[in-house]
Amino acid sequence: MLGRTANGLFWMFRYLERAENTARLLDAGLRMALTRDHTSAREEWRSLIGASGQQASFDAKYDGDFTGSNVWNFILRDKENSANILSTFEQVRTNARMVRNTISSEVWEAINESWMNLESQLKRPVAQGNLGKVVGDVRRAGTLVHGAMAGTMLRDSGFHFARAGTFVERADSVARILDIKYYLLLPSLTYVGSSLDTSQWDNVLRSVSGDRAYRWLNAGEIDARGIVEFLVLDERFPRSLAFCHSALRDDLASLAKLHHAQGACNELMREADMIMTDTTIDDIFEKGLHEFLIEFVNRNSSIAAAIAEDYRFTA
Incomplete structure (x- = not known):
């Protein structure tokens, strides 16, 4: 197998896992923030930014304003955050296209359909009422792709x-x-x-x-x-x-x-x-x-x- 192809497969699934793990972290942070007082909720959002490794870039834009909508939109879709979930999943799709001849049709379809769904949902800022669905869709994307890989490759x-x-x-x-x-x-x-x-x-x-x-x-x-x-x-x-x-x-x-x-x-x-x-x-x-x-x-x-x-x- 060519090194470029091996690299594409390796990083396609690294990015997929990264997007899924970040979604899990965001889901857990939302659950905690909704059950805490205002001060504790802000601390939970701050913790989430730290755990996702995006402290410096978040501070550069929001100067420590750890409100929920700032945090989850920054993690999900903010263009000033190069590690946002949308960009990460785009890397999944880019690598999948590069190695298209080495993955099954089912794996490609799971990735491509998930990408189109996420791109549509993240064209505009996400309100709290829609956050659970977006996060759930990211997690389901990982489940679908891994399931397709296990069953068809x-x-x-x-x-x-x-x-x-x-x-x-x-x-x-x-x-x-x-x-x-x-x-x-x-x-x-x-x-x-x-x-x-x-x-x-x-x-x-x-x-x-x-x-x-x-x-x-x-x-x-x-x-x-x-x-x-x-x-x-x-x-x-x-x-x-x-x-x-x-x-x-x-x-x-x-x-x-x-x-x-x-x-x-x-x-x-x-x-x-x-x-x-x-x-x-x-x-x-x-x-x-x-x-x-x-x-x-x-x-x-x-x-x-x-x-x-x-x-x-x-x-």
């Missing part, structure tokens, strides 16, 4: 590059959300393990669509330590860091087998896998959650860069 190199992009992006997103949310929720390390604010911790879970799974496994009990262990180490949850790296390891192994050679990405993946396998929740808190997550994000980024180098994405 050959398990060849293209399939594994697409999945690799998905899990690289998912791991990065969950780690960053957990880092920023945890930092904001715990003003001091003395609060580790406490039930500082049950509704806020529930929001952390909603941000990664893990609230129902976590409650089922833990009989509805919400606590910070348990949530961190669930989102970092529980391989049963498909958005945990451990699950993402396990899936990424398998896809990189499949690519190495198909190309009859292993590369730097496989070696880095083995090292990351050993670290994750040997890590306990006590180890994480002893090191410091922030420090652990920063190291994880850096390792994840190194693996992504090695994939691009090994398979000549720029060739």
Whole structure:
């Protein structure tokens, strides 16, 4: 497979995952803001901008005015925000067009129809009454595309590059959300393990669509330590860091087998896998959650860069 095609598939699914994760974050922020007083709601919107990595560009335009309509329109459609969801999904479609001959008709149709729907809805500012539908449509777009891929694509190199992009992006997103949310929720390390604010911790879970799974496994009990262990180490949850790296390891192994050679990405993946396998929740808190997550994000980024180098994405 040509490097440009591998690159297109890898980034098509990275952008798809990024748009979907941002929509989840926005949905969780809206739920929290609607149940809080004015001051707390503004803080929740500020937290959402921080978690989405758009603090500097938002401040440049709004100078800290964290009203809900400013925040959600900035994240969804603002042209001054190059990482807005509409632009991100446009990148999904652009990459899909570039690799059109390697994806199934069903995958292309799911992407193209979702793009046209979102473009129509985001031509004008979104009112609060329409926000839920827009966010839901972004999330459904991800579900449709992933479902079409799982049900119709050959398990060849293209399939594994697409999945690799998905899990690289998912791991990065969950780690960053957990880092920023945890930092904001715990003003001091003395609060580790406490039930500082049950509704806020529930929001952390909603941000990664893990609230129902976590409650089922833990009989509805919400606590910070348990949530961190669930989102970092529980391989049963498909958005945990451990699950993402396990899936990424398998896809990189499949690519190495198909190309009859292993590369730097496989070696880095083995090292990351050993670290994750040997890590306990006590180890994480002893090191410091922030420090652990920063190291994880850096390792994840190194693996992504090695994939691009090994398979000549720029060739």
